[in-house]
Each structure stands twice: as structure tokens, then as C-alpha cells.
Amino acid sequence: MNETWQQITQILEKELNPNQFTLWIKPLHASLNNNVLELAAPNEFVAAWVRDKLTTHISQAALQVLGSPSTVTVRSTPKPTPSAPETATKPSSAESTVTVKAKHLGLPLTTPLQSTQCCNWRHSFDDFVVGPSNDLAYAAAQGVVRNDFSPGPLFISSSAGLGKTHLIQAIGHAAQDRTRSKSLTLRYLTAEEFATKMLMALNAKDMSRFKTQFREGIDILLLEDIHFLQGKAMFQDELLSTIKALQERGSRVVFTSSFLPKELSNVDTHLVSRFCSGFLTVIDMPDFDMRRRIVQHKSRQLQVNVPDDVAELLAESITCDIRQLESCLQNLVLKARLLNERISLDMARDVLGNYASQNSGMALERIVEMVCRTFILSPTQLASKSRKRNIVLARNTAFFLARKHTQLSLKDIADRFNRTHSTVIKGITSLELEMSKKTPAGRQIQRTLEQMDL
């Protein structure tokens, strides 16, 4: 195994930045059993970080070396935590197909792109901090699990990093636990993967199997990022038929989206009407108290004691994105551990310096100024009709930030840039798609967004 692991680490060394490689990959020990790459980390903190951030990289490197997909598990050596969650990332490159007993009622099983076990959910209801901005979404998600909810779909919408994936995974996690002894087939994938699977079925002239699998074999369908299907009529038609069939057989359907159904453009009106036929819920920006509780909750998960004044500073500074709040806390804890020092306000200020300071009531002009400075453009170029790649990317970034950091409606943003409302939605969707695929371009966009000093 040593030689195989060495080859895998050589690939990772080229892909990751040197700090990441030294901090997270070098301390790992590996063994390979029955196609499971078992990694041992020196402590739970490193294990959790690797699990959360690097499993996809490691799986891909292992695939290159081994020639076949393997499951990656990460545990800490001194104190193994059997209940620690494994890799259940948003299914950006892999679909989770969970079949509990009575496998698909005798229907053929699909082969997941990556082997994921039924307990590989990364998020649960227990990890979710509830407050005024998300209590309705939380209650609705629990209603889906208890099956005491209206038969229509649940539609969860929010801007980036506010907990959609967390909640939809919590539904999968809880539904699976709850129905362990019964027959239940649960499917979790992104809208983009739905489209890809459909294309593959079309190419293989095997649509009847695709239809059977999606329309007849599923008890709970969890479909992420439904807005990715805007403008894709063929997939929308198929999804509409799928939803109708699932609802007729009493299955539950949950969607996440960055936009409300009424905001979606180029989506069939019948499909929009289906989205609206159940329960629509929006997750808003968390208030200060909730952000502080999230920091405290995540600190307990990381088994560290973060002083109240530090928790308050982080909660005051990062206001619009829980993903960034979490990442900042993890960096702070890491720094304290590496330096073997106590977490202090000074250290927190230092770490916060690497993050965009945020202000939820920010003016659009400030966003335009920052985007222009970052992309080296003038405001006129930004608002121009140019389709040059760099200008389009800058414009989409401005749309995304305006949506996230201002109270402006999509129409207001469109007017400001002399564009239509659907162009703004298309621009935001295209940026999110790149980021969700974690392509080099997507990662670059993510980094740019994090570092923009708004």
C-alpha cells in the first residue's frame, strides 16, 4: 500500500497548494481494504478537515492510481470516532443512491458513480442551529421525514452558504434512520446530475429504464440546485413527468434552489406550478445571535473552547455566509493548534483579515467598485454589452454579490446593469454552476469571492 499511497500523494502534491499538502495530507497514514482507502489522521480535527474538504481530491487521485473508484474513509488514530460522518458532500460528482431493504422493489439498481454507503450523510438535524431565519424551513424539513406534511413538494430556497444542502441532507439522514426497518428508496442528486443521467440514457437508447428508475422506484427524491435546469426544456419536461409520477405514487420530493420559483426564468410554467404546489420556504440571512450560536455550536463540534468575545467578533464580522463563518472558525482553531496557543481576540482579528469583511446592507456602488478593481475594468466596461469572457465573468460576479449583499430585487440589479432580469439569473446560475463543479475555474471564482474586500 505504501507505494500506492505514495503515488496518490504525488498527484495531490501537484494539485494542492504546499501548505494544504503539508498540513493535511502529510500526516495521514493509509491502508487499502476491499477498495476502501482507509486514512488515519493524527487527531479528530485533522480527520474532520480532510473528510470535509479533501475527500473528493483524494478519491480522484486514487482513481487515477488504482484505475477504479474507491471509497475514502478518514478516522483519527488516537481516538477513533465510529459515529463520525464520512464523505457525504453535495453530490457534485457523485450521486447518492440509498436503498434500504427490498432493493428497488426488484427493479434494477443504478451504479453510483462513487461508492457511497447509506450512512454517509455529512449533515443532520442535530447539527443545524435553528433561529428566526430558518425555523420554518427546519420545521418543514422535519415534516417531510415524519411524512405528516402536505403531499406537494418541499421547495427550499436561499442564497449561497445559508444551509440548503445541510437541510436536504438532514432529511435524507433522518429519513434513512427512521425507516431502517422498512422498505424505502431514497435518491439524492443535483439537477445537473439528473440531466447528465438522462443524456446518458438517451445516448444509450435506454430511456425506459431511466423513466422506470425515477418514476417508479423512489420513495423520497432529494434534488439539489433545481435552478440549473433553467433554459433546458427537454430536462424540464422529463422532470415534470417524474414529479407527477412520484406524487401519484405518494412519494416525497424536496428541491433546493438559489431562486424562488417565481424568480426562475426559462422554466416551463407547468413545472413552476408544480414547484409551487407544495410548501415554499426561504432561508434568510442569520441574525447576530444566530451567527454567534453557530460559532459556539461549531466550536463544540471541533472540541475547542472559543471565548465569548471571539465568538462575538466572528459573528459580527461575517454576516452573510455561514460557510465562510465556519471556514474562518476552522482556520482560527487550526492556527491556535499549530502555534499551541490559546484562541484570543488578536489571533481572531488576524485570521479575519484573510476573509472579506461583510456588511449585509452594502451599497451596489461599492460592489461595482470592488469588482472593477479586482477584474481591472472600468464601470462602463462592466455595464457594457461586451461578451468578452473576462467581462462576462466580472459582470456575473457583480450580479452574484449584489444578490447576496444588498436588499435589491433581481429587477433592480438588472436595471442597474442595463440587463434583463433573466440575464441576471443566468449570470448568477452560471457562476454557481462553475463553483459547484469545483473545476479549476470554479475554485478560482470561489477564492476571488472570498478575498474581495467588500
Ligand SMILES: Nc1ncnc2c1ncn2[C@@H]1O[C@H](COP(=O)(O)OP(=O)(O)OP(=O)(O)O)[C@@H](O)[C@H]1O
Ligand atoms: N443553521 C445552520 N446551523 C449549522 N450549520 C449551518 C447552518 N446553516 C448552514 N450551515 C453550515 O454552513 C455551510 C454551508 O451550508 P450549505 O452547504 O448547506 O449551504 P447552501 O445554502 O447549500 O449553499 P450553496 O447554495 O452554495 O450550495 C455548511 O457547512 C453547513 O453545515
